[in-house]
Amino acid sequence: MKKKGTTKLAYENRTFLHSPEARTLRILSEFYEPKARFEKLNVVDTIVFFGSARLVSKRDAIKQLKKFKKDVPTTKRNYKKELKRLETLVKMSDYYEDTVALSKKLTDWSLHLPTDEKRFIVCSGGGPGIMEAANKGAKQAKGVSIGLNISIPFEQFVNRYVDPKLSFEFHYFFMRKFWFMYLAKALVVFPGGFGTLDEMMELLTLVQTDKIKKEMKIIVYDEKYWKSIINFDALIEYGMINSKDMKLLTFCNTVDDAFTEITEHFKKHYLKNGIKKKNLAK
DSSP states (O other): OOOOOOSOOGGGOHHHHTSGGGHHHHHHHHHHHHHHHHHHTTBOOEEEEEOOSSOOOHHHHHHHHHHHHHHSOTTSTTHHHHHHHHHHHHHHHHHHHHHHHHHHHHHHHHHTSSOSSBOSEEEEOSSSTHHHHHHHHHHHTTOOOEEEEEOOSSSOOOOTTSOGGGEEEESOHHHHHHHHHHHEEEEEEOSOOHHHHHHHHHHHHHHHTTSOOSOOEEEEEOHHHHHHHSOHHHHHHTTSSOGGGGGGOEEEOSHHHHHHHHHHHHHHHTSBTBSOOOOTTO
């Protein structure tokens, strides 16, 4: 009887798979594994939500503020600074609640489309804050949603509202971004920091340079906030962008406006001849 070999097959050798030499295999895995799952679960396209991971619900924000006022003496060092931070957190929690409401409305709308395919599914980065709120809204509407999580040392974890079958963990930021863009037919950008700016600007660049050819709706939520963060007029004045580039964005200030803009976009470009599957690669 032939003695069973003790040498591992290459694809079972974890030391090799985690080595620099196998980086290409890991990158390919982060393409093919999500692709196989999306196809198996019949997910056609998505609505992607971007925004801060640091925001919390109105209830949690008020709870934190009340606890601080109750437990921390006014004489404590940095009291005013922390009080202002928590008061701002309460104010900014409106965006969390608006995200929940918009996601819920969009999910309810998509669930009533006459198709067996999963169309216009809410997709987030899978973590806390605005990401959590997007997944929460979809769950409240009794729909599924996607979480494209990223492994980083802090802040990021998969929130409890992501459908387990549609929960993904990425090592490479660029592969995670690829899956944000590949299935998306609309993007909603809520207030956020460096990560949100990075994701929004990369998408705008891809659309501006015609690397994304499909009809993509980009909703920028709360015009006042974003125009205080980015001086779009100065970019135009200094010739860094063309005034027509602003047409790539649609500023919305209410849930109802964002819902109408997105659903009308879908009806015009993706549902005008009835429900039909579009080429995802465009």
